Amino acid sequence: MATVEKDIRYGKAHPLQSLDVHRSPRDGAGWIIFIHGGAWRDPKITSDVGEPLLSRLLLDLSCNAASLNYRLSPYPNSESTSVDLESTSFNAELAASDSDASFSDSELASSDSEAAFSDSEAAYSDSEIPTSKHKLLIPDSELTSSTLRFATLDLKSVPSHTEALPPNTARHPDHINDVLSALEYLHKKYTLSNYVIIGHSAGATLACQAVEAILAGRNLPLPKVIMGLEGIYDIGGLVKEYGDDYRGFVEGAFGQEEEWPPALDVKGYKGLVVLAQSDQDELLSWRQTEDMKERLQETLGTGGAVRVVKAKGKHDEMLKTQHLADLMVRYIRGVV
Template sequence: MTTEKLLTSRTAEYHESPHARYWTDVSYKYGGTRLNLLDICVPKRQPEDPHQAVWLVYIHGGAWRDPLIDRKSFNTALDLLLRDDQPHNIAGFVSLDYRLSPYPSHPTSPSSPHDDSRNVQHPEHMNDVLVALSFLGSSAGEDVGLKKGGAIRLPDTGAITAGRYVLCGHSCGATLAMQAAARLSARNGAIRPPVALSGMEGIYDIAALVATHTHPAYREFVTAAFGQNEETWVTASQLVGKLEKWQGNVLLVQSSSDELVDMEQTDSIVKKLTVQGFTRTSTTSTGNEGKQVLKVVIDCLHDEVWEKGTELAKAIRVVTDNAWISPAKH
């Protein structure tokens, strides 16, 4: 029997700031766990052309298992974006959690074998991302209960159904963003794939990551997330960036000072995308033609991307700009 209290109804918290309106702790999955939650932020200063605007959906990293890196890790970059008075093209932001793989050796918050939120393996992390996107596309304007009583109406996120959103992920969150986009582009479902992707210091070849890094922690977190069978690592990596039918653009950001993920991970996905017909570019100025891939090299430690938020905010500005995404059809 699980120690988790399952979510049996839609609930949320709500507050406002001078810059935005926030719906937090939104449960996106009936019967889900405490990690099947997302936060929504709608800037009060909206894009000039709402028809061309996009939603930004952020997926956190943490090696598929770290309980201390969650959807709130986006908040520093979010604050920077909201305080920037430059024109923007973002209708709203979403940061989501997903169930984690076991981490019984975590120094301060070890996982329990009875905790349903921290005992899953691939493809369940990706499936949670897909469920969250489905919820956002189908529950636009839905009334949800406030935890302190009463109800609040969720914002209109229906543009996600039509594909007017960008998936952005850090580390294994970039893996999940790529996998989700590949899965959505391969099927004709209710939710269309994103209009663009951004991978920040991502993991794109799982077997190569373990082979390159001899520290036992790498094999430990990979087997926790994907199992002992290395063929599963290969098939999970094959899904990453499998985007032959997809017409969007990809921004890949990797730090030359990253102490955890090597540059070869990003180089490998660039090669994989070019084989599928993507064109390498050094600028976003003409990128909205589609199937462009841009690699940007930065200089910071792995977690500084979200801890400081500066590079993450910069990447989001680029990947959501009208110069980089395909225009909406009227």
């Protein structure tokens, strides 16, 4: 039986320096490491958002897995309450069909870095796409006035125990330093000889920053595969594309433009990079993924390869789809 341990602390400065671990009983099993997104600041996005994907992957791959938390930057207004009404749409998507098993194993080894998908894969019915982020899961019959009151709480009236949590004041490079500390914790305890790193959204930035830090001499093994899901790989390019809407969270995490790190390129990495992006992502266009692919074609080391694949669903919902788990298994089976 696999075991799960949550909220293991890897640092003393803040409770978000914590991670969740799934342990496989299999000898020599490798690791999948998941890094969540949330624009470096959204307190509702935690290691838990990796759970649907990790549980699905672990059904197929009997490996270990860890989902990381890291310190967050300030969230400037109270639009994010501590009440999470987000629908999981987990069961609905379990039933969603997956008809594009179109990658052969030989493609993995090839250095040809063409986008490995066809347009026809985008076709699926709207009913498979979760449309509302805030579906109330409580059945109507159980909606009492107290559940309704609870559901409409705002941050000002959240009970005092949540105020006791230390504030989120992280600023670059705190986020990436925490991710590196988490990897060091895992490496020291379990030895990360065979691992795959997966990052979603701002977590994809962190995954690539971690790889760049290791390539620059940080004393950790390199992952065998990097997977970026709806990733941000160039914050300057992001603000150029979206303007002030996104400048706020970028400045909150990285400060003024002069301090922003350049576009990521994991220069010299010799493994496989898989970039997944959905047409239904309401927060990010294909631009970050396409531009990253272009850079990687120039910068990957000998033996390195990049694959771009089409995911399904909105920005956060894509993580809960069986389609994504199936795609990923194709690339990491045999690696971990």
